[in-house]
Amino acid sequence: MRIRIIDAFTEEAFRGNQAGVCVLPDGDWPDEGWMQRVAAELNCAETAFTRPAGERWGLRWFTPATEVAMCGHATLATAHALHEDGLADEVRFATLSGELRTAVGPDGLITMDFPVSPPTPADAPPSLVDSLGVRPLGVYDTGDLGDLLVELPSATAVRELRPDLAGLAGLGTRCVIVTAPAEPGSGQDFVSRVFCPGVGVPEDPVTGSAHTALAPFWSMRFGVTSLVGLQASPRSGQVRVELRGSRVILQGYAVTVLDGVLTERAVRS
Structure with a gap:
C-alpha cells in the first residue's frame, strides 16, 4: 500500500506542514485502530486517509494520538496526491466536517473551500x-x-x-x-x-x-x-x-x- 509524506502550504521541501497521505482502494474504511497506528508511526501532525466514495472521495484525518474532525493542511496534501496520481484535479471530499472541495490549478496552486468558523x-x-x-x-x-x-x-x-x-x-x-x-x-x-x-x-x-x-x-x-x-x-x-x-x-x-x-x-x- 502506497504512502507519502507531503509538505503543505509551501513550495519548498522541508518547510510548511508535513502530512501523511494514504490513498486507499475502493471499499470499506480500514480498521480505525490500524489507521491510528499508521498515523502514530508516521508521527506527522496529521495523516490523511482517502478512498473513492461514488462521485466523491471519503477523507479522514488522524493525529499521532486521535482522529480529528477537520484538518486543512492534510486536505491540501491529499488534493496534491490525487492530482499527482492523475486521479482528480477537482475533488469533493466527504468528511466529518461536511463536504470540502479542492481544485488544483495549472501552476499547482491548490484552492480549498471550507466552512467558516466565526470567532x-x-x-x-x-x-x-x-x-x-x-x-x-x-x-x-x-x-x-x-x-x-x-x-x-x-x-x-x-x-x-x-x-x-x-x-x-x-x-x-x-x-x-x-x-x-x-x-x-x-x-x-x-x-x-x-x-x-x-x-x-x-x-x-x-x-x-x-x-x-x-x-x-x-x-x-x-x-x-x-x-x-x-x-x-x-x-x-x-x-x-x-x-x-x-x-x-x-x-x-x-x-x-x-x-x-x-x-x-x-x-x-
Whole structure:
C-alpha cells in the first residue's frame, strides 16, 4: 500500500506542514485502530486517509494520538496526491466536517473551500495567562472548530511566545491559536502560531483549519475579504485566504518529500 509524506502550504521541501497521505482502494474504511497506528508511526501532525466514495472521495484525518474532525493542511496534501496520481484535479471530499472541495490549478496552486468558523468573544480561562506567559488583548471561541483564538499585542509577541504546553493541554480545547497583525511591509496581513498539545501536536507548523477562524477575525478588523497569513512556526508557511459569506477559500502549494510503500506485514497488522 502506497504512502507519502507531503509538505503543505509551501513550495519548498522541508518547510510548511508535513502530512501523511494514504490513498486507499475502493471499499470499506480500514480498521480505525490500524489507521491510528499508521498515523502514530508516521508521527506527522496529521495523516490523511482517502478512498473513492461514488462521485466523491471519503477523507479522514488522524493525529499521532486521535482522529480529528477537520484538518486543512492534510486536505491540501491529499488534493496534491490525487492530482499527482492523475486521479482528480477537482475533488469533493466527504468528511466529518461536511463536504470540502479542492481544485488544483495549472501552476499547482491548490484552492480549498471550507466552512467558516466565526470567532466570538469569550472569557479567558483562569490558567490561560499563566500558560501563555503573556496577557492577551482578546480571547475568542471558534464554535464547532473547537479552538481558542487569542489575540496578542504584536507579531513579535507571537514569534517569541514560549507557552507552557501542559497548561494549554489542560484547557480542554483542540488547539490554541495565537495571532497578531503582521509587521508593516512584510507582505502578510497577520501572523499566527497554533498549539495543539491536547491532541498530541505540541505546535502545528501550518494549520489550514485555524485559518477558517483567522480569516473572518482579520477580515472584520481590516475591512477586506482577501488576506495573506503567515504561520510563524519554525517550519513556517503562508496561507492565502478569502472570505465568501459562510465559506472561506484557502490557497497554498504542496511538495511531495517521501513516496513509499507500507510492507505487507504493516498492512496486515
